[in-house]
Amino acid sequence: MIGRIVAAVAGIGVAGGLGVLAYAWHPAIAPIAPPASTAFSTASVEHGRVLAAGGYCAECHTRRDGHEGAPLAGDYLMATPFGAIYSSNITPDPETGIGRWSQAAFVRAMRQGVSRDGSNLFPAFPFDHFTHMTDGDIADVYAFLMTRPPVHSVKRANTVPFPLNVRLLQGGWKLLFLHPGAYRPDPAHDAQWNRGAYLAEGLSHCGACHTPRNAMGAEKAGAAYDGAPVDNWIAPPLNGTNPTPAVWTEDEFFQYLRYGVAPLHGSAAGPMSPVIHGGLSELPESDVRAIAAYLASLDQATGRQGGDAARLAAAMRTSTRDLTGPQTDPDARLYAGACAACHANTGATPVPGRPELALNNALWLSEPTNLYQVVLRGINAGEGQAGIAMPSFYHALTDADLARLAAYLRRTRTTLPPWTDLERKAAAVRATLPAPPVAASH
Missing domain, CATH: 1.10.760 (Cytochrome Bc1 Complex; Chain D, domain 2)
Known part of the structure; x- marks a missing residue:
């Protein structure tokens, strides 16, 4: 009896293997x-x-x-x-x-x-x-x-090692994770939403960077657009889990995807820059608007933006909070000397070209990776907002300086717990970047 069971199981296994x-x-x-x-x-x-x-x-x-x-x-x-x-x-x-x-x-x-x-x-x-x-x-x-x-x-x-480099094994991956077939419009949504879904889920494959992956390298089915590490950056969440105070509305998404800068969230940098300026810039404006409408629906922007005015006002109040009067906090002095000339906003909304850090994804993510990337490498005039550049602080700030700056901004610009192990993480991000040339002195 046991022998027949073993034989049956083995037979099923062989048949299944042959089927795969x-x-x-x-x-x-x-x-x-x-x-x-x-x-x-x-x-x-x-x-x-x-x-x-x-x-x-x-x-x-x-x-x-x-x-x-x-x-x-x-x-x-x-x-x-x-x-x-x-x-x-x-x-x-x-x-x-x-x-x-x-x-x-x-x-x-x-x-x-x-x-x-x-x-x-x-x-x-x-x-x-x-x-x-x-x-x-x-x-x-x-x-x-x-x-x-x-x-x-x-x-x-x-350099994929054996046996992962055996191409035939990819058939098992596809059996589990590939859902082939052209996009089918969802009758519960209008034509613009469906166009945006077609582009975001198909051609422009937004989830490939913004969805975390499982141990087999496939996008996690239950975590679509929850954000993920990519190319030594963090692709932030594009859904309702995005932690920034101001909601990513359709207009914020559109401004960002079309022009490389969202008024309340800041500029594109790193891997997103070519996506916008070398990719989406070629699409008709209506297509970019459709992607924005689709992403805003994932973000549940309509139902969440009711508190934006209060959150915006609170963020703007922090912009210059430590920049007046005698300065006793050495971390605030570091920020004032390195960042405040461009990032201190005194009005009710951020000045174009001066992203308000209290609203920026970089300070609200679970790790300081993106903040360190931007500070170390800078943003050139073609990456984010046209004609606006941010210098690299690769040579100007040590890893200890970066740690102090990150701790200060996280403490004063967000309501989230402090980041940990900041100096080590600064060194790790620095190690991923080539050292820019040192500016000649005169």
Whole structure:
């Protein structure tokens, strides 16, 4: 009897394993002769260009680690918990790119995460989002890519260790976490909301950075848009768990996504800058507004903004609280000398170009990572608000200075518990950044 049970269990296990293998295996799609650029209509190529910008194709398929690569030629480093993954060449080079990919092969990669040769792609490529795009949009992105200049470029080898580097095993990941198929409009919402959902959940894959990941590298299903670490920054929550005093309303989201600065929340920096200025800036204004409307609904902004006026007034009262009269707090003096010239606001609302720190995500997150990143690296004139820059304090402030500044701002600008281990964390963030050149003295 026991022997039969063991045999049955073993049989089920073998059958299940074979089923997973059958699901994970895909045939190669025959290569094609690279199509002429005239094979695609001008309208399709142009629409594909806009979509490729809104999907940040160039951002993840162009090397940028001090050895600037050709656009879309791949070799961009994606540091994952499982090892380094380098992006593919998606120019139409017939040998190292996708020049011999048919449209069917490209659609399969976008919808199912399968390469032309039948191998499974790692989910560092967000096919779990691109699968929700329409056939027409995927075809137009293909048309755009196939009309780019071909670049012969071989990417570096991934460092994902065995057995995680076995592509066939990705079939099990997809079985658990891939939900293929084009986005279906939700009849409970209007056309603008559905357009925003289509873009945010599909093409622009917002959740890929703003949703935490589980041990298998998939987005946590019950924590959509709860915020997550990415590229040595923290992508803040985009839903109702965002802790900043002023609610991220549709207009705040729109101003931020369209122009790189939200009046009550501050400027874009770090990984968000190219998303805005190199990606979303190419989308029609109506599309950016639709994304803003969708995100504001996740943020439950309409029901939460009733107390914004009082919260804004309270935040503005703190802006200059320690800057008048005899200064006895050494941390306040440090802030006054390094930051107050730009960040002290005396009016009822922040002055454009002078973000009010008491309203900024950086001070309200669970860790000081983003605050340290901005202070150490600065913000150049093309990153956030056009023409407005913040200098780097990499050389001007020690890790001990940064710790004092962070503790002071958290204590005086928020109602949250203090951060801990601040000096060590400052050193850790500094270690992720290249040292900027020291300004010449005169």
